[in-house]
Amino acid sequence: MDRGVEFRKLYDGHRAAVHAYFTGRTGDRWLAADLMQETFLRAWRRFPELSGLTDDGQRAWIFTVARNLSIDEHRQARTRAATHAALRAEPADVAAPASTSVIAAERVAVVAETIKRLPEQQRVTLTLAAAGGLTGAEIATALGIPAGTVRYRLSLARRTLAEALSSYDDVEQS
Amino acid sequence: MNLDDALQAWATQEVALPAPVADDLFREIVASPAGLDTRWWNRFSGQLVANVVASTRPRVPVTGP
Numbered sequence: 598m599d600r601g602v603e604f605r606k607l608y609d610g611h612r613a614a615v616h617a618y619f620t621g622r623t624g625d626r627w628l629a630a631d632l633m634q635e636t637f638l639r640a641w642r643r644f645p646e647l648s649g650l651t652d653d654g655q656r657a658w659i660f661t662v663a664r665n666l667s668i669d670e671h672r673q674a675r676t677r678a679a680t681h682a683a684l685r686a687e688p689a690d691v692a693a694p695a696s697t698s699v700i701a702a703e704r705v706a707v708v709a710e711t712i713k714r715l716p717e718q719q720r721v722t723l724t725l726a727a728a729g730g731l732t733g734a735e736i737a738t739a740l741g742i743p744a745g746t747v748r749y750r751l752s753l754a755r756r757t758l759a760e761a762l763s764s765y766d767d768v769e770q771s
Numbered sequence: 772m773n774l775d776d777a778l779q780a781w782a783t784q785e786v787a788l789p790a791p792v793a794d795d796l797f798r799e800i801v802a803s804p805a806g807l808d809t810r811w812w813n814r815f816s817g818q819l820v821a822n823v824v825a826s827t828r829p830r831v832p833v834t835g836p
Contacts, residue, residue, distance in 0.1 A: 601801050608797055613787070620786050630788055634796045641800050701772045701780070708777040709785055728782035759774055 604644055608637055610652070611659055614739065617729030618660065621721035622667050624713060636663045653738055660739040700769070704762060711761040712754075719754040722747055 615636055619629035639662050640647055647658055712720055725736045733751070737744040772780075 604801060605797065608800075612793060616788050617782075617786055626786055626788065630792065630796060633788075634800060637796075638800050638803060641803065701777075704772050704777045705780045705784065708774075708781045712781065723778075724782075724786065727778045728786035755774065758778070762774060762777065 600644065603648060604641060607640065607644075607647070607655060611656060612637070614656075614725060614729035614731050614735075615659060615663055617724045617727075617731075618663055618721060618739065619667065620728065621724030622717065632663070632666055635666055653735075656735065656738050657741075660741070664741070704765065707761050707765045708758055711758050715754055715757060719750045719757075722750040723754040726751060 612633060616626070616629050616633045619632040620626045623629055623632070636659060640659055647655055650658060712723065715723065722736060722740070725731045725739060726733075729736075731739060733744050733747045736747045740747070
């Protein structure tokens with residue numbers, strides 16, 4: 598099979614998760630796209646070696662590169678700036694009125710704002726699950742942590758989100 | 772809309788990369804010449820320029836007013 602076609606399969610199989618990882622780290626999906634591209638550029642250069650690995654092995658390899666990129670000093674500075682900019686964004690107006698679609702949009706906004714304020718480890722784990730489409734075991738491989746830790750972080754993050762939505766509902770009903 | 776629905780909507784609206792963007796990124800990756808690390812080269816040439824500029828700066832002793 599053509600090298601480009603084979604690499605496209607690898608790219609399509611992992612790009613959403615890698616992009617979700619960097620979005621979780623940076624809070625900025627465009628900066629995340631830049632970092633994702635850098636990750637796959639390295640994978641492209643090492644593709645002969647990478648193509649012989651299992652799916653899990655490829656995931657571990659790609660996320661090792663991604664994690665190393667994310668701790669690069671220059672990148673980290675940009676990452677912090679992007680995260681702070683995202684955190685300074687105006688909070689959603691959760692007290693606006695009331696059609697079904699407006700309420701749905703507001704609930705999404707509440708979730709988005711709450712995710713920005715989660716501790717980074719929880720935010721990254723949740724983003725990998727919700728936006729990257731990874732299972733708990735796959736997240737554990739990607740992050741190099743035990744599956745139990747993944748479950749714990751997801752549980753904490755979901756509890757925080759549920760509480761935020763519950764508070765929103767209380768305000769909405771009063 | 773429950774938590775999972777809200778999370779799914781958030782992922783779609785705030786995280787997912789549009790397919791045309793992902794396609795463009797892919798094309799740039801596979802078009803890159805193998806073996807040339809552009810980031811290394813950019814860093815190296817930037818440092819070289821900085822060193823050349825610094826080395827040609829006249830060395831005049833600083834004197835206070």
